[in-house]
Amino acid sequence: GAGVSQSPRYKVAKRGQDVALRCDPISGHVSLFWYQQALGQGPEFLTYFQNEAQLDKSGLPSDRFFAERPEGSVSTLKIQRTQQEDSAVYLCASSPMSGRRTYFGPGTRLTVT
Amino acid sequence: AQTVTQSQPEMSVQEAETVTLSCTYDTSENNYYLFWYKQPPSRQMILVIRQEAYKQQNATENRFSVNFQKAAKSFSLKISDSQLGDTAMYFCAFMNMEYGNKLVFGAGTILRVKS
Numbered sequence: 001g002a003g004v005s006q007s008p009r010y011k012v013a014k015r016g017q018d019v020a021l022r023c024d025p026i027s028g029h030v031s032l033f034w035y036q037q038a039l040g041q042g043p044e045f046l047t048y049f050q051n052e053a054q055l056d057k058s059g060l061p062s063d064r065f066f067a068e069r070p071e072g073s074v075s076t077l078k079i080q081r082t083q084q085e086d087s088a089v090y091l092c093a094s095s096p097m098s099g100r101r102t103y104f105g106p107g108t109r110l111t112v113t
Numbered sequence: 114a115q116t117v118t119q120s121q122p123e124m125s126v127q128e129a130e131t132v133t134l135s136c137t138y139d140t141s142e143n144n145y146y147l148f149w150y151k152q153p154p155s156r157q158m159i160l161v162i163r164q165e166a167y168k169q170q171n172a173t174e175n176r177f178s179v180n181f182q183k184a185a186k187s188f189s190l191k192i193s194d195s196q197l198g199d200t201a202m203y204f205c206a207f208m209n210m211e212y213g214n215k216l217v218f219g220a221g222t223i224l225r226v227k228s
Binding site: 041043101102104 | 163
């Protein structure tokens, strides 16, 4: 079956541009997460959805970062006025319910020039 | 706040030999899960093994096993009969059930299996 998919896989943005990163979780998965992974580091939590409700956004680094999941399936992470420090791989993950296995997507590598 | 520490930035092992990756964590909670994830070069993160904190028995998955020492807050991964395909970055991760399902990751250990 299909896993978690993300698009685009690679994105180059000029500083100051807005970007939108898409995540398609596994069908039926209730929980959806976004993580940010800097080069050579472990992923860091950004935000968590349970269906369409954003239950935790404590990891979003600034108000330039915004995430949504309006119908409880596909999610979009938007970064406004990108900065060089936003360059990272953005990972999306989903799980069927609380405490169950988390499945990761391939990530979107964002490079801000 | 929970923290996860992986003190070995890089490890190498000969094919067919055994290697142990270290992980320690800090939490005041009792109800949590611990994980090891594998991230091959340019490929996505996959789960290697999972341990529930309330279980005393160490988890095993084929060639992979853990040594879970709850009092010491230690969670090491042993890979037996190492294979070239085991070459990857390995992340130790913590999940506190009281704070949703979010994972707290360590900085990772690069494992290189040599032929």
